[in-house]
Amino acid sequence: MAKLEAYDKTLDYSYAPGIFPATECLKNAPERCLRLLLSSASEKSVGAQALREAAQAEGIRVEIADRALERISKKENCFAAMVYKKSEGVFSADAPHIVLVNPSDSGNLGTILRTALGFGLTNIAIIRPAVDSDDPRVTRASMGAAFSLNIRHFDSFDAYRAEFGSRQLFPFMLTGAVPLAEATRKVTGDYSLVFGNEATGLPDVFATYGISTLIPHSDRIDSLNLAIAAGIGMYAFTNRQEA
Amino acid sequence: MAKLEAYDKTLDYSYAPGIFPATECLKNAPERCLRLLLSSASEKSVGAQALREAAQAEGIRVEIADRALERISKKENCFAAMVYKKSEGVFSADAPHIVLVNPSDSGNLGTILRTALGFGLTNIAIIRPAVDSDDPRVTRASMGAAFSLNIRHFDSFDAYRAEFGSRQLFPFMLTGAVPLAEATRKVTGDYSLVFGNEATGLPDVFATYGISTLIPHSDRIDSLNLAIAAGIGMYAFTNRQEA
Structure with a gap:
């Protein structure tokens, strides 16, 4: 990790952009x-300075890196990234x-992770192909929740079932x-x-894999948004x- | 409405971009x-041609308008807009x-509108200041649900209460x-x-306005995402x- 590159899923490291997600990571x-x-402008931010001190207390290297932050975050005024x-x-x-079987949207995935942590559901299986859960957009949308969760990846649902098929499965389906x-x-x-x-x-x-579960809604919409359906399911x- | 302008909230018309939202509008x-x-490329789209025929059957003017579609939609390949x-x-x-008191995010608002329609909740009050519910980004996120809902705007929550204060109010609050x-x-x-x-x-x-309602969650997150909280509340x- 000599020069920090723009994020790519093949790297073995990633970035938690923003003071809040970076603090959650630490x-x-x-x-x-x-x-x-940290950005040069971060000197004005109380949150960024608290983060700097906390990182130094943990013996973590801190550097001013305006260029790298611009590459990492498309948002303006990104004060910090871990x-x-x-x-x-x-x-x-x-x-x-x-x-989560083949989730494809980074915003949805981040929101689901945040909701899961809120409901104390800390074990998350992601079945590939899927959006990269270490993508900085996911981390940002999750508000850093990912760092408090156990996220495991599987190459197929069969691989998940081989290990966990004896559990009660509740596949959420329109049918x-x-x-x-x-x-x-149940x-x-x-x-x-x-x-x-x-x-x-x-x-x-999937209807044959367990207790296929329906969130009743009217036929005036095709389906609920994935993050909404997952949120309702986790709450219930x-x-x-x-x- | 001589020349079609890029959307602005001061206009008395708006655009429903995308075949699905435009069809819902019609x-x-x-x-x-x-x-x-319609875009020139829409000839290749079965959905766009069905939409064209339905519009013509209603006596609605149809025109090829590539430039206007580009202005309206930042997305590529927008075949249609109503x-x-x-x-x-x-x-x-x-x-x-x-x-919805002062909602500020177009994606959240669209998702909430779609969820509300799914649960048969068709009366939506929006308290200003608020994101414009006719913004094409809201319409797109709602998948056109807005056209099946009664959306009314109020300049303040007091104005809403003056008319509807005798109803049972359930303000959703972290406290x-x-x-x-x-x-x-209840x-x-x-x-x-x-x-x-x-x-x-x-x-x-707002805690004094009715039955202040809590969605229980752990203190490991600050709050649920607004659209998630609204979805859970509407479901429950x-x-x-x-x-």
Whole structure:
């Protein structure tokens, strides 16, 4: 990592742009932090100075890097970015999973990660092909939530099932057999909420993988936005009444 | 409306860009449609040709307008846009309202409108200052849902309360007194779900306006995204169990 490059998914490091995401990275994943980049203008920012001091206290190199920040962030006035080492998450046992099958939109993915952390759902499986969860746009949209989550990648849903197929699976589908409120009452142990791609949803075969779940809505829209559907599903399952 | 201008909120017309939103405009608000703009390339699109025929059947002028489409849509390959007359909605009686206080993000607003239509919540109050609900970016994000909704604007929340203050108000707040599931069981008649601005939420005084409602989440995030919170609230209230 001599010269900092514009982000590319083949790099083994990425950037958390913005004071808030960079601070979340430092606070929740200090062992992954490589360098803190600050802009010359960051001297005016109280938040940036607090971040600088916290990074120095952790022994993390701090540098003024206006050019690199411009390359990393298309937004103006990016005061700070943390350079961090990518790392594959490890799931905690006996906890629910959120499984995202082929998510393609960075804003949606970031919003889903933030929502998941809000509902205490910290184990996230991403089935490839998928938008890169270390893309700085995802990190920004997640407000840095990604650094508090265990995010694991799988090359196929079959690979996920091979390891976790004994859990209760709840694939969210427009053709789901069980309405959401009823589905939440069927939980008996470890479970996984499974959401499909923004445009295509989940393939029909997923209906055979578990309790296919429907969020009832009128036929005046084709479907709910993915992040909205995932948010409703996560809320309903984590606030369910016991059977 | 001689020469079609790039969209500006002071115009009395706007554009629904994209085949799907333009079709929704024609289907659900034909009386507001002024002209259909098509790109030269639209001849290759089955959807665009169906839209052209439907517009002609309604007696709406159709024209090839590549330059205007480029001005209107920053996206490439915009095959069509409907030029439509802006119009203030009229609320239907005895129905729930969604009240958006100072929403500022076009993507969020569009997503909320689409979600509201999905849950059959067709009366939407927008409290100014607010992002322009006729901005083509809102229309695009809503997938044209706006044309099936009654959207009314108010200059202040006091103006809304003066007319609708006798309804049950449920302001969604981080400091809400009543958890969402419990709040939904308090509905006894007409009600309004009230959501604040993306960055600032609702001012504290809203807690005195009705049943302030909390979506429980962990303190590991500052707040849920506005569209996510609104989606969860709309789902919970329209799928509530009667008290």
